Amino acid sequence: MKKIIYIANVRIPTEKAHGLQIMKMCEAFAASGREVELITPARLNAGFKNVDPFSFFKVRNIFRIHRIITIDPRFLLKFPAGFYIKFQSLFFIFGLVAYLLMKLDRHSSIIYTRDHYLLPVLKYFSDQLVFEIHDMPSKPKKYISVFEQCFKIVAITQGLKEELVNLGISEQKIIVAPDAVDLKDFEIADDKNEVRQKLGLPLNQKLAVYTGHLYDWKGADTLAHAVKYFNEDASAVFVGGTDSDIKHFKNQFSNNDKIIIVGRVDHKLIPSYLKAADVLVLPNSAKSKISKLYTSPMKLFEYMASGAPIVASSLPSIREVVGEQEVQFFEPDSAVSLAEAIKKVLADISLGERLAQQARRVVSQFTWDQRAKKIISTFNE
Numbered sequence: 001m002k003k004i005i006y007i008a009n010v011r012i013p014t015e016k017a018h019g020l021q022i023m024k025m026c027e028a029f030a031a032s033g034r035e036v037e038l039i040t041p042a043r044l045n046a047g048f049k050n051v052d053p054f055s056f057f058k059v060r061n062i063f064r065i066h067r068i069i070t071i072d073p074r075f076l077l078k079f080p081a082g083f084y085i086k087f088q089s090l091f092f093i094f095g096l097v098a099y100l101l102m103k104l105d106r107h108s109s110i111i112y113t114r115d116h117y118l119l120p121v122l123k124y125f126s127d128q129l130v131f132e133i134h135d136m137p138s139k140p141k142k143y144i145s146v147f148e149q150c151f152k153i154v155a156i157t158q159g160l161k162e163e164l165v166n167l168g169i170s171e172q173k174i175i176v177a178p179d180a181v182d183l184k185d186f187e188i189a190d191d192k193n194e195v196r197q198k199l200g201l202p203l204n205q206k207l208a209v210y211t212g213h214l215y216d217w218k219g220a221d222t223l224a225h226a227v228k229y230f231n232e233d234a235s236a237v238f239v240g241g242t243d244s245d246i247k248h249f250k251n252q253f254s255n256n257d258k259i260i261i262v263g264r265v266d267h268k269l270i271p272s273y274l275k276a277a278d279v280l281v282l283p284n285s286a287k288s289k290i291s292k293l294y295t296s297p298m299k300l301f302e303y304m305a306s307g308a309p310i311v312a313s314s315l316p317s318i319r320e321v322v323g324e325q326e327v328q329f330f331e332p333d334s335a336v337s338l339a340e341a342i343k344k345v346l347a348d349i350s351l352g353e354r355l356a357q358q359a360r361r362v363v364s365q366f367t368w369d370q371r372a373k374k375i376i377s378t379f380n381e
Contacts, residue, residue, distance in 0.1 A: 028372035036063035159293030181301035209277035219283030229339035274306035286332035304363035309352035
């Protein structure tokens with residue numbers, strides 16, 4: 001079996017979801033019997049100094065992480081958006097090429113990456129280049145040739161596959177593999193009130209919980225605006241976000257005593273916050289293509305594994321995974337529709353239990369190990 005070399009221009013560890021997804025996939029590939037090496041840049045990450053990535057992400061230490069020594073031009077962060085990442089990526093490519101030239105036989109390894117801008121370089125280093133696509137490049141036609149040269153393309157949604165096919169990419173080259181979850185992370189013995197006491201959350205309120213980033217297309221603001229339509233005994237809890245986004249969100253909404261802004265927490269605590277919920281909210285916006293068609297939210301699979309009922313935006317990207325038997329849908333970007341959906345689930349206990357039980361049954365099909373095996377099965381070695 002060929003070794004899998006996963007190349008990712010990311011900080012590891014990181015508070016962002018892509019770090020968790022990459023680490024979980026490397027673990028799953030390794031658990032299938034493959035030798036796996038994750039290659040990342042040695043980028044500065046002051047918030048995670050001396051933090052072990054395997055412990056941070058609750059991933060077994062069964063694969064190697066190699067950090068490419070490269071220039072991290074953080075002084076460019078003060079310039080307009082895009083300057084830093086363009087130069088940082090260029091320096092990473094220089095270091096990566098030097099490493100691969102010394103270490104790699106193009107016939108001995110499968111190269112796997114999520115970074116489309118690395119494809120024109122990586123195609124020279126492996127006969128089997130696999131690209132996992134999470135969003136379309138801003139100028140996708142520039143990448144048609146290199147997409148065609150990939151051995152396989154892993155699309156996280158059917159919407160992404162359709163975009164690629166419309167560009168002329170062979171349907172046979174594309175594997176649709178949504179994101180996944182580690183079910184054992186959500187087996188919590190404590191009951192809801194015990195978890196709330198440990199987390200300092202109110203015991204006398206119905207809690208609608210959102211976990212994740214606070215970017216516009218995530219729709220967290222829709223939930224914040226929906227709070228004014230809640231019944232008196234209900235509040236909204238927000239967990240996650242970058243420091244700057246949390247600060248902005250607090251400036252907007254912290255004066256509302258029915259909004260609890262927890263901020264960023266260790267990912268190990270996310271299952272506990274989900275356990276504390278009466279209803280979980282996935283409020284993605286329909287205004288963005290990435291949200292409407294491309295995203296496969298890991299929080300959806302985590303919500304499904306938690307055992308709590310879910311209220312979600314009615315979007316094609318979400319409906320690829322779940323239907324009305326698993327979640328209560330609402331009209332995207334409508335605070336009124338979201339509030340009504342939440343109130344419906346909170347008022348009908350049997351409905352909430354039925355949705356949660358069915359979601360839990362369905363999510364058993366979406367584990368990281370199953371996802372890795374599906375992808376590997378197409379390698380035809």
